[in-house]
Amino acid sequence: MAGCLPVDQPFLDLARIATAWFDENARDLPWRHAEAGAWGVLVSEFMLQQTPVVRVEPAWRAWMTRWPDPAALAADTVAEAIRAWGRLGYPRRALRLHACAEAIVERHGGVVPDRLDDLLALPGIGAYTARAVTAFAYGQRQPVVDTNVRRLVARAVSGRPDAGPATTAADLTAVEALLPVQDRLAARASAAFMELGALICTARNPRCQDCPLWTGCAWRLTGSPAGSGPMRRPQRYAGTDRQVRGLLLAVLRESSGPVPAARLDLVWPEARQRDRALAGLITDGLVVAASGHRYALAGEASHRS
DNA sequence: GACTCGTGGGA
DNA sequence: TTCCCAAGAGT
Known part of the structure; x- marks a missing residue:
């Protein structure tokens, strides 16, 4: 199999290497189980928008127990959704998730749609979340580009220390090119990219010693040059x-x-x-x-x- | 594009 | 203690 052709671009194998690593190192997150279903995946993606996994997990379990499907959430009040959101941050997401559940009931008979266009039309669902649902809930081949994937690709493929500002269309094209042809393999690779970015190719202090991409990483091959740091001084939170x-x-x-x-x-x-x-x-x-x-x-x- | 929108933990 | 930043979306 391997070795039949000279490998001029070792990262044609990026997806395969990442997936093999993922098979051995993936975290056992509840929304990755089949029982979670598309609704479980969708809820997790809403909660994970800017909130770390460790804080999402208990909130997700409580949420899914209380509202096991979109119809259940849609039948309850917005106020209860906001309360159940707790301290995850950005409570507008709770509002949008509730509105999303209502729209799923109204437009899709209470079933989380599997078409990208339908998902993109729902409240609170953008380019990332829509594709995450198609890939992780329905096993489709879609480029799933979050901050982890952009950083991973910037380093391993482009040799840059950090990803610049998000440029959605270009990012989608670049990541799509890295995916295996088959749907299920592509979806698996997408999960693997994200996990690698989250656990190994982290923003600060990446664990390159443990990285399966080390051999072919374009950033590493150029000496892992340092980035330019934060682009702009973020606004302090206190007093805002x-x-x-x-x-x-x-x-x-x-x-x-x-x-x-x-x-x-x-x-x-x-x-x-x-x-x-x-x-x-x-x-x-x-x-x-x-x-x-x-x-x-x-x-x-x-x-x- | 630039901004806004919460929260908490680790370096 | 301060500061970064963590599976984005909407305006």
């Missing part, structure tokens, strides 16, 4: 509207019903910023004003008093 939104929502999450405005006033001293944050939450559809100068999670059953 984001933090204030988080504080406000935490209060509402932990309350069973509408909360007096005076209670929300306690979370942040500056009224101007506090009001702006609250207005933003309302605009986003996470919070609604209730009677008697009170506020509640959106979709909360209103309590008369």
Whole structure:
């Protein structure tokens, strides 16, 4: 088999090597089990958007127990979805996942669609998540490009220390070219790329000693030059509207019903910023004003008093 | 494209 | 302690 042809470009074998490694080293994550189904995969992808695996796993288990299919979630309130989201961060994702479940019920009879176009049309599903579902839930051959894959390809294939800004179309083309022809093998390779990026080819302190791609890695072959560091100084979190939104929502999450405005006033001293944050939450559809100068999670059953 | 949007843990 | 950053999407 191997050796029939001279290998000018060893990384024609990248997918095969990565997959072989994956077979031995993949984490045993619950949404990778067949029982998780397409809904389980979809929920995991929503939760994993910018949230680490270790924090997602318990939340995912609770979520799937409570809402084992899209219809179950769609039948419950947005407020409960926001509460169950807990402290995963970016609570708008809970809102979108709920809306996504509703759309799946309405448009697809409660079955997570397997067509890329249908998935892309759903709330909260973008280029990455749509392809992740087609590949991981339905075994299709689609380029699944997340931050891990972009970094892995930038290094191993292009020899660059880091991936630049996401350029969706180009990234999709580049990764697609790396996939095996067969659907099932391609889907497996996609999972393998992500896992390699997450566990070995990490952003900081990559574990090149343990990397199966070491021999042919273009970055390693050029001496593993250092990157230029963070491109721009990210905004500090402390003192941002984001933090204030988080504080406000935490209060509402932990309350069973509408909360007096005076209670929300306690979370942040500056009224101007506090009001702006609250207005933003309302605009986003996470919070609604209730009677008697009170506020509640959106979709909360209103309590008369 | 540039921004915005939470949260918590590890280096 | 500070700072990076972790399976993105929407505007």
